[in-house]
Amino acid sequence: MINKSTEILKNSGLSVTAGRKSILDLFIASGNALAHQDIESGCSEQFDRVTIYRTLQTFLDKGIIHSIPATDSIIRYALCNETCTTTGHHHDNHIHFRCEQCSKTLCLDEVSIPIVKLPDGYMMHEINMVVTGICKSCR
Amino acid sequence: MINKSTEILKNSGLSVTAGRKSILDLFIASGNALAHQDIESGCSEQFDRVTIYRTLQTFLDKGIIHSIPATDSIIRYALCNETCTTTGHHHDNHIHFRCEQCSKTLCLDEVSIPIVKLPDGYMMHEINMVVTGICKSCR
DNA sequence: ACAACTTTTGCAACAAAGTTGCATTCTTGA
DNA sequence: TCAAGAATGCAACTTTGTTGCAAAAGTTGT
Ligand SMILES: [Mn+2]
Ligand SMILES: [Mn+2]
Ligand SMILES: [Zn+2]
Ligand SMILES: [Zn+2]
Numbered sequence: 001m002i003n004k005s006t007e008i009l010k011n012s013g014l015s016v017t018a019g020r021k022s023i024l025d026l027f028i029a030s031g032n033a034l035a036h037q038d039i040e041s042g043c044s045e046q047f048d049r050v051t052i053y054r055t056l057q058t059f060l061d062k063g064i065i066h067s068i069p070a071t072d073s074i075i076r077y078a079l080c081n082e083t084c085t086t087t088g089h090h091h092d093n094h095i096h097f098r099c100e101q102c103s104k105t106l107c108l109d110e111v112s113i114p115i116v117k118l119p120d121g122y123m124m125h126e127i128n129m130v131v132t133g134i135c136k137s138c139r
Numbered sequence: 140m141i142n143k144s145t146e147i148l149k150n151s152g153l154s155v156t157a158g159r160k161s162i163l164d165l166f167i168a169s170g171n172a173l174a175h176q177d178i179e180s181g182c183s184e185q186f187d188r189v190t191i192y193r194t195l196q197t198f199l200d201k202g203i204i205h206s207i208p209a210t211d212s213i214i215r216y217a218l219c220n221e222t223c224t225t226t227g228h229h230h231d232n233h234i235h236f237r238c239e240q241c242s243k244t245l246c247l248d249e250v251s252i253p254i255v256k257l258p259d260g261y262m263m264h265e266i267n268m269v270v271t272g273i274c275k276s277c278r
Numbered sequence: 279a280c281a282a283c284t285t286t287t288g289c290a291a292c293a294a295a296g297t298t299g300c301a302t303t304c305t306t307g308a
Numbered sequence: 309t310c311a312a313g314a315a316t317g318c319a320a321c322t323t324t325g326t327t328g329c330a331a332a333a334g335t336t337g338t
Contacts, residue, residue, distance in 0.1 A: 015286075054287085072214075073213070097257070110258060118247070118272075133257075156305075157304090175295080279338100292327080296323070307311100307313105308311090
């Protein structure tokens with residue numbers, strides 16, 4: 001296995017293509033969550049918009065990345081931890097932080113989502129918690 | 140004050156127009172959160188798409204409605220509780236539930252968002268918590 | 279290293295969602 | 309009732325997301 005992106009792709013049973021490697025490298029290099037647009041403009045090589053949509057969907061399905069909800073209708077994505085990749089089911093249990101200053105969205109892996117008790121009759125599947133505010137580097 | 144929607148508009152210092160009343164009535168009548176599209180198709184009268192965008196933005200600014208993040212890039216909106224309207228700053232502290240069966244998004248006003256401690260250096264402003272699963276009426 | 283097979287990609291053509299400027303219409307308060 | 313200001317509808321446009329299909333690239337076994 002030559003490098004990390006190749007390794008992740010092979011472990012997920014995906015064929016290794018320039019586009020997938022490139023996009024994955026971008027995720028690995030970047031410290032924050034990426035939106036479709038970030039990827040389109042941030043990739044070393046240029047890839048078709050459609051390819052990026054399809055790649056992101058594939059990565060989601062395989063548990064390589066997870067999506068982060070937001071109120072600006074821009075979905076951002078970040079690398080999952082190992083367990084998601086291996087099980088094909090998302091197990092990210094951390095909160096996300098969106099900085100109102102620098103607009104970066106971060107995974108706060110060290111802050112886990114607290115347990116909430118739903119009213120009777122509700123069945124919980126996934127939880128998402130997004131905090132907005134000012135990040136460490138913007139203070 | 141003739142009815143509730145008029146009252147809310149006046150209290151927020153907004154002029155009372157057919158569109159605003161209609162949209163607000165829809166929110167009041169509906170038990171769940173509404174997306175732009177729901178409003179466009181659900182209003183008694185037909186209003187221009189642009190008017191609906193602008194109205195939603197105005198309602199957000201005035202603290203009449205709040206937006207609910209989701210990972211499907213469709214933002215949904217729901218009525219705020221009184222405190223938002225009066226202060227112009229959102230104070231909704233409840234979690235949101237999105238049913239994977241009926242696709243309805245609900246405000247669970249009775250379930251408040253638990254407190255989380257952020258790492259040093261982070262300043263919190265707003266918290267959003269969205270739970271997905273199966274709702275009471277879909278079991 | 280090659281061929282056969284499978285998968286991925288790019289392109290084109292759409293559809294849906296969101297934005298902006300401007301003229302017209304509606305609200306409001308004097 | 310009327311003037312001033314605010315909201316609306318329309319047109320034109322940008323951005324975002326989807327689908328089908330042919331060409332290109334990746335994979336597997338020899
Ligand atoms: Mn994350
Ligand atoms: Mn709510
Ligand atoms: Zn920041
Ligand atoms: Zn349901």
